Amino acid sequence: SLNSREGNIVTKLIQESETRYFGFYSIKFPVDFSPKGMVMRVHGSDMTIVDTKLQYYYGFKQFLSRYEEELRNTTVSDLNDLPYLKDIYCLEPPTIGAIFERVENKNTPDFARTLDAWKWEDDITFSVKMLAQDGRAARYDEIRKIAKYSYRYDVPEKKRQLLAILSSLQSRKDNHPPSEHKFAIQFAQVDVSLLGEYEISVNYENNKDISLAMQTDNGRYTDRILLESDICSIGATSCLTLYKGKRNINGLEVSEWLINQKTLATTYPTLEYIFELAIHEDKKEGHSPLKLSMYYKVDLLKPDGMLSEAELVSLWQHITRTIKYYPPDA
Numbered sequence: 196s197l198n199s200r201e202g203n204i205v206t207k208l209i210q211e212s213e214t215r216y217f218g219f220y221s222i223k224f225p226v227d228f229s230p231k232g233m234v235m236r237v238h239g240s241d242m243t244i245v246d247t248k249l250q251y252y253y254g255f256k257q258f259l260s261r262y263e264e265e266l267r268n269t270t271v272s273d274l275n276d277l278p279y280l281k282d283i284y285c286l287e288p289p290t291i292g293a294i295f296e297r298v299e300n301k302n303t304p305d306f307a308r309t310l311d312a313w314k315w316e317d318d319i320t321f322s323v324k325m326l327a328q329d330g331r332a333a334r335y336d337e338i339r340k341i342a343k344y345s346y347r348y349d350v351p352e353k354k355r356q357l358l359a360i361l362s363s364l365q366s367r368k369d370n371h372p373p374s375e376h377k378f379a380i381q382f383a384q385v386d387v388s389l390l391g392e393y394e395i396s397v398n399y400e401n402n403k404d405i406s407l408a409m410q411t412d413n414g415r416y417t418d419r420i421l422l423e424s425d426i427c428s429i430g431a432t433s434c435l436t437l438y439k440g441k442r443n444i445n446g447l448e449v450s451e452w453l454i455n456q457k458t459l460a461t462t463y464p465t466l467e468y469i470f471e472l473a474i475h476e477d478k479k480e481g482h483s484p485l486k487l488s489m490y491y492k493v494d495l496l497k498p499d500g501m502l503s504e505a506e507l508v509s510l511w512q513h514i515t516r517t518i519k520y521y522p523p524d525a
Contacts, residue, residue, distance in 0.1 A: 197505050204502070205509045208403075213370045214517070216379035217397055218411040219483045220474075221372070223517035228399040228407060230369060233381040237360070239392035243325045245360070247382045250320040252291075258320075259293060259313060266297055266311075275334065276305035284354070286361070291315045294357065296350065299326065306330040306346055310357050319366040319382045327353040360389050376523055387523065403502060405510075406490040411483055421450045421473040421486075428467075431456040437508065445519050447474050453511070455504065457495075466493040468504070470511050474520070483523065487515065 197205060211226045235245040250258070266280040282296040292314035299307040308329050314321040330339055330346025339346040363386040367373060373384035381397050394412040422441075427434035437453040453470045470489040475482040489511055493501045502510075 197509055201503055201506050201509070205506050205513070208506075208510055209513050214372075215369055215399075216367075216372055217409045218378055218380075218395070218485065219521050219523055220409075220411075220485050221517075221519045221521070222409075222487070222514065224399070224407065224514045225401060227401040228405075229401070230381050231398045231400050231406075233395065233397045235380060235393070235395045237390040237393040238325070238356075241326055241391075243323065243357075243360075245364075245380070245385075246322040247364075247380065248320050248322075249318060249382065250315070251318060252315060255291075255313075255315040255320050262313070263293075263295065266295055269297075269301060271298060271301045271305070273304065276303075281305070281308065281329075286314060290362075292321075292361075294354065296327075306332070306335060308350060310350070310353055312357055312361055314361050314364065316364075317366040321361065321364045321383065323357055323360055323364075325353050325357045356389075360385070363389050378523075404491070405502075405507075407514075408488045408490075410486040410488075413478070413483065417476055417478065417484075420476055421452055421471055426452055426454060426469055426471055427456055428458075430458065430460075431467075432459040433457045437504070444516060447518065447520055449474055449515070449518075450476065451515075453508065459495075464495040466495055467491070468493075468507050470507070472515055474518070481524070483520075485518070485520075487518075489514075 209225055212223050213226050214221050214223045233246060237243045237245060263283065269279040271277055271279055276298055279301060280295060280297050284294040286292045292312065295311040297309055297311055298305045299309045306328055308327040310325045310327050312323040327350045328346070329348050329350050331348050335346045365384050367379065367382060367384045369382060373379040377384040378387035380395060392414055394414065396408060396410040399407040422439065434454055434456040437455060439452045441448060441450050443449070450473045451471070455466060455468050458465050468491045472487040473484070475484040478484055491502065491507055
């Protein structure tokens with residue numbers, strides 16, 4: 196339980212909170228937590244990468260111009276693969292942006308392409324990078340007879356898929372709910388049916404160096420069941436479970452594991468708090484899973500001013516009790 200000083204600290208931490216949206220979930224946490232990055236991969240093994248960031252229009256235009264110049268000046272290890280930048284496709288007005296067709300990287304043969312797309316809308320920049328192939332060059336004729344599927348030409352097909360994703364990506368304020376049946380990602384929303392197999396995570400941090408991370412995916416398999424795994428780090432001097440079990444939050448069965456672990460055998464001894472939560476881990480009946488984690492590290496050489504264990508647990512409880520799920524087919 197909290198003493199009066201700890202209670203006041205937690206009250207200040209949570210007194211200004213707002214609802215955020217991720218996937219098909221909503222969760223309420225303090226306003227001083229701001230997005231620090233997203234990792235989003237779609238289309239399964241094709242590993243199409245999607246990203247979003249805040250950016251003003253003129254900043255985007257300057258970036259696009261500099262990026263084009265950078266691609267034009269990029270060299271490759273085999274001169275037969277020049278130029279590195281193969282083509283530029285401007286997005287149709289009123290959409291603002293472009294697709295750069297380039298070699299995948301400067302060390303790969305030029306049949307391996309990347310469609311490198313950038314779009315700007317309402318102070319949000321969208322980036323989508325999709326792999327493609329163009330094996331039509333005469334120097335690939337012989338090897339194409341042996342490995343025709345590795346030296347095919349699928350740029351038009353991949354471009355159509357890319358444009359469909361780009362058109363579906365719409366800007367969204369972080370504290371605004373997505374439109375009906377839309378999938379919420381960092382600063383945006385998207386039609387989830389266009390993503391294929393996906394894996395997405397978003398990170399938030401506040402001014403006290405508390406990190407919150409949310410993750411979801413729709414892969415066929417579950418690689419880690421929270422309560423059956425080991426969340427203690429290899430090399431930790433000690434690992435203590437504060438709570439491990441299940442509870443109900445707004446009609447959802449939730450698995451939770453809260454630990455602290457000490458690492459003393461270093462120049463900078465630390466005490467780390469790792470709190471994890473999982474919902475719909477089994478993905479049964481088409482439900483979208485959610486994994487939420489909170490991380491906080493105490494420098495044991497300078498512990499003054501750090502949050503206490505009771506304060507962290509109380510903050511976690513205040514945040515997690517607000518989780519709600521909005522099934523996509525409801």
